[in-house]
Amino acid sequence: MGITKQAWVGVFVLGAVALFAAGLFMIGDRRLLFTGHFEVSTTFAKVTGLEVGTRVRLAGLDVGEVLEIRVPPMPSGRFLVRMRVREDVRALVRTDSACTIQTDGLVGNAFVQVSPGTDAAPLAREGDLLPGVDPIELADVLREGRETIQLINSRVVSLTDDVSGTLTSLTRTMDATRDVIATAGRRVDEFGATGNEVLTDVRHTVGDVRALVERTRAGEGSVGRLLTDTAFYDRLRQVADDAAGTAAALRETSETARTAVNDFTAADGAGARITQTIRNTLASIEEVTNDLAEGTEALKRNFLFRGFFRDRGFFDLDAMSREAYQAGLLERDNRTAVRIWLDAAVLFEADPEGGERLTADGRRRLDQAMAQLVQYPRDSPLVVEGYARAGDADTYVLSSERATAVREYLLRRFRRSTTLTDTMPLGSAASGSPRGDDTWEGVALAMFVSNDVFRARR
Amino acid sequence: MxxxxxxxxxxxxxxxxxxxxxxxxxxxxxxxxxxxxxxxxxxxxxxxxxxxxxxxxxxxxxxxxxxxxxxxxxxxxxxxxxxxxxMGMLFQHAALFDSITVGENVAFPLRRHSKLPPREIRERAEALLADVGLAGEYEKMPAELSGGMRKRAGLARALALExxxxxxxxxxxxxxxxxxxxxxxxxxxxxxxxxxxxxxxxxxxxxxxxxxxxxxxxxxxxxxxxxxxxxxxxxxxxxxxxxxxxxxxx
Amino acid sequence: MIVSWLEGVARAARFAGRVLVEAVRPPFEGRETLRHLYELGVRSVPLIAAAGFAVGVVLSMHTRSSMARFGAEALIPAGLAIVLIRETGPLVSGLLLSGRIGAGIGAELGAMKVTEQIDALEAVAVDSFRYLVVTRVVACVVALPLLTTLMNFTGMLGGWVAESIITGMPIGTYFRQAFQPIQFSDLIPATLKTTVFGFIIATVASYLGVNTTRGTEGVGQASTRSVVASSILLIATNVLLVRLIQFVYP
Incomplete structure (x- = not known):
């Protein structure tokens, strides 16, 4: 073996050992084994991804590594993490430098981020304990936002049943907290669904009301026409029912909104979506409520329906009580009663069964009376009021029989509309009767004529 | 003994x-x-x-x-x-260590067992090679030798420790x-x-x-x-x- | 059949045990160990360096395509470094070297066995086990972590080249990013475990080489079986070692 070979062996061994040493040095250099360093500690409730040797970074710079992770003695304690930090960044590490655990990219290793402290704070000394900020997780964000959500809650609870009031308040609160809330719950979706359903209903109702108003305004159907149209009558009744139901549903919806807001203070899911959803829904409710209010107002202003909406009923003669009639229900809304009094003695005679029946003179007298009323529009409601002497035990029965007999004759003879021709047994109470003592024996034909028409005919 | x-x-x-x-x-x-x-x-x-x-x-x-x-x-x-x-042993096919030179083969037992300085070992090995008629073949690798030469080298190695x-x-x-x-x-x-x-x-x-x-x-x-x-x-x-x-x- | 196989396993285990015992007992065959460190270590450098570079480039390209899907290109150097240092570097260099070194040792010792060179060593009063086997095992045990380190380095170099072609990232930035998530517990145990790989490769190959029979044909067999056996054993051992490392460094 020549000297050259030995030399080569020397080169080989030394070279490889040098490379290995260089590798060791690079690792050691990173671990600050060969440079000045100092130790600080921090605490964490969780040490996700942390291990001995985990890197420590400051302002994006690798400045050290984790030396030790001490397990707390009890569950409520925090993990103590000892770190070795490069001497040359000591000026940046202050006693208020917060430590957080962060991850290098999506798949990267965890590292401890030491934030540079504030200039005013004193330098961290060997062994100092720096404040540790725990990893931020979604659930924690929510927990932090709890205070704000509590505020929302209290505000929402204090809302009145007034829907628009609720909306205003909600919207305001949502705006204030939009950035904090990151939760979405299934409840919210449910709420949205319900809200949309209600909205659809409301929209229908509003549409119907609008149609009514439009048609009325356009004069397409005069009031009379409206009143003779059975289908329209039913429709209108439906609309009224709907309007009432819708109002209830709106109340319920706003209640649901409040519940939802209550619930998501305790919910564990998160998402900014919720705020938007609630706001959208509530805004829609507000919008359609306004529509509904507008439409209803329009209807209310229409003379025919005035008061109708007040006690949620229709101009239903069948359903009208005697008291309401006597109170002048049909005379409101710019109508005047044209009344013709007819004496029973002229109209009726005793029939063999013990009742009464129209006489020939009576029919003639009725024809004369109707001739007076023909001048008024045919679709004016006509009420046959029946009267009987006070004191009779069956005064109402008799008054009803008299009115019914007359109505039947009129329907037959003058082809009156059944819905616009009704009876009203009033017994002995005949205010304003020709006798002067507010009693009457017989019937009175009362036609309710629009004031305009009445004045014109005068 | x-x-x-x-x-x-x-x-x-x-x-x-x-x-x-x-x-x-x-x-x-x-x-x-x-x-x-x-x-x-x-x-x-x-x-x-x-x-x-x-x-x-x-x-x-x-x-x-x-x-x-x-x-x-x-x-x-x-x-x-x-x-x-x-003892020394000459193997059937000489069994020279083929990763070292012929000379080193001969010097091998000396290096292992004698306290002689390297230069003297080399001289001894060269002398042994010369004894078996392989003077000057010190730096050759065993594979470069013929069968007879290898056997003689093997003999030289066997004799190295006398x-x-x-x-x-x-x-x-x-x-x-x-x-x-x-x-x-x-x-x-x-x-x-x-x-x-x-x-x-x-x-x-x-x-x-x-x-x-x-x-x-x-x-x-x-x-x-x-x-x-x-x-x-x-x-x-x-x-x-x-x-x-x-x-x-x- | 099974009995003889079990006997073989037992013999191999005894052989390995003997290696461990002899390796720590002086005197040490320093020169011979150095020679093998050259043969097994230095001469494997080009292979390991090139393979590491290629692996780095390929891994970088693969991680880029999958990381890009998550928009996490910034993690490519770190990802490559973790993969390379913790597992790919040690295992790939282990397998590559079980090919190169295992085959080499198996063939070399096999040839020495059938040409009676091992007997010749014994005949000149040299402990062939210590001289041939222990030196190789020690050299291999030393070489493996060094070569693995080299592979890690050239692998990251390859990763950087692939990265810089696309993003023009400077090499310093690349290596700093690459080492961001690496801990001592990633680098040290993974590198040191290759000493076990080295022991397995050299011991298995030596065992099969020393026990070669049937001439030249047996040499080829010893070589092939060395690679197969040491690779399989290496992979199996790796599983255990990784588990063990994870147990020690959770």
Missing amino acids: ATEGTPAVELRHVTKRFGDRRVLDDLSLVVPAGRAVCVLGRSGTGKSVMLKHIIGLMRPDEGSVLVEGEDVTALGPRELARVRQR PAILLADEPSTGLDPVTSGEIDRLLVELRDRTGATLIVVTHNIPSARVIGDELVFLHEGRIVAQGTAGELDQSPIPLVRQFMQAEGAG
Whole structure:
């Protein structure tokens, strides 16, 4: 073996050992084994991804590594993490430098981020304990936002049943907290669904009301026409029912909104979506409520329906009580009663069964009376009021029989509309009767004529 | 250590089996110091095996092998090494270490066992090479040498430590008669000069006649005849006589 | 059949045990060990360096394509370094050297065996086991971690070349990034475990070489079987070693 070979062996061994040493040095250099360093500690409730040797970074710079992770003695304690930090960044590490655990990219290793402290704070000394900020997780964000959500809650609870009031308040609160809330719950979706359903209903109702108003305004159907149209009558009744139901549903919806807001203070899911959803829904409710209010107002202003909406009923003669009639229900809304009094003695005679029946003179007298009323529009409601002497035990029965007999004759003879021709047994109470003592024996034909028409005919 | 009259080599009832076959079968042999013994016999009769027992490369299943009075079968590695330094062995194909030069082959035993300075070792090795007619071949690699030259180099290596006992395994095998004769002459010269004990395994009768003071005839692991060449020529055993007459065999 | 195979395993184990014992017992064959360190170590440098470079380039290209999918190209040097230092470097150099060294030792010792060079060594009173086997094993044990370090280095060099062609990253930045996630526990045990590889390669090859029979044909066989046996044993041992390292350095 020549000297050259030995030399080569020397080169080989030394070279490889040098490379290995260089590798060791690079690792050691990173671990600050060969440079000045100092130790600080921090605490964490969780040490996700942390291990001995985990890197420590400051302002994006690798400045050290984790030396030790001490397990707390009890569950409520925090993990103590000892770190070795490069001497040359000591000026940046202050006693208020917060430590957080962060991850290098999506798949990267965890590292401890030491934030540079504030200039005013004193330098961290060997062994100092720096404040540790725990990893931020979604659930924690929510927990932090709890205070704000509590505020929302209290505000929402204090809302009145007034829907628009609720909306205003909600919207305001949502705006204030939009950035904090990151939760979405299934409840919210449910709420949205319900809200949309209600909205659809409301929209229908509003549409119907609008149609009514439009048609009325356009004069397409005069009031009379409206009143003779059975289908329209039913429709209108439906609309009224709907309007009432819708109002209830709106109340319920706003209640649901409040519940939802209550619930998501305790919910564990998160998402900014919720705020938007609630706001959208509530805004829609507000919008359609306004529509509904507008439409209803329009209807209310229409003379025919005035008061109708007040006690949620229709101009239903069948359903009208005697008291309401006597109170002048049909005379409101710019109508005047044209009344013709007819004496029973002229109209009726005793029939063999013990009742009464129209006489020939009576029919003639009725024809004369109707001739007076023909001048008024045919679709004016006509009420046959029946009267009987006070004191009779069956005064109402008799008054009803008299009115019914007359109505039947009129329907037959003058082809009156059944819905616009009704009876009203009033017994002995005949205010304003020709006798002067507010009693009457017989019937009175009362036609309710629009004031305009009445004045014109005068 | 050997005293006057102690045989250089003595085999006592040595038996060696390879599997079921007895290669050496209760073989006993005494080689007095300074004597040149040629071991004859047909191929596969255990001649080489016998040599390897003497130098301790093989251990007998039964019996013992004494070299200068020491039982090599009972020696530890260090003692055996010491005994071996008193012996030299020329292998059938020289068995030169082919990773080092011819000269280094010869110098090898000196480097291992003498305290001589390297330069002196080299001089000695060159002298040994010159003795076997290979002066100037020091830096050659064994593969560059012819068979006869290799054998002479092997002989030079075997002689490097000036052995008291020289073992030679088929020194003339595979060589032309001229070269073979040269080897024989070298061996004889050596014995005359150093007085070393010589044990030569061969089936070359002319060689045996030249070298051997005494001839031993091996057959199936046993010694069937022992004596001078002349005695063996007259042997009552036909096999031996037949062998002795096959003059050119080899 | 199975019995003889088990006997073979037992003999090999005894052989390995003997290597361990003899390796720490003076006197040491310093010169011979150095010679083998040259033959096995220095002369493997070109192979290992080239292979390491190629492996580095290829690994870098592979990691680039998969890392790019996650937009994590910045992790390529670190990823390559981890893969190379922890496993690829040691295993690839181990396997490559079991080819080069294992075959070399098997053939060399096989040839020495069949040409009686081993016997010749013994005959000149040299402990052939210490001289031939222990020196090779020691050289191999020393060479493996050194060559592995070389492969790690040229591998990262190859990684850098592949990287710099695409991104033009300076070599200093590359190596700093590469060493970012590497711990002592990545580099030291992985590198030192190759001493075991070295022991396995040299011991298996020596065992098969020394026990070569049947002439030249046997030499070829010894060479081939050395490579196969040491490779398999090396891979199996690697599994155990990796487990052991993970146990010690969790």
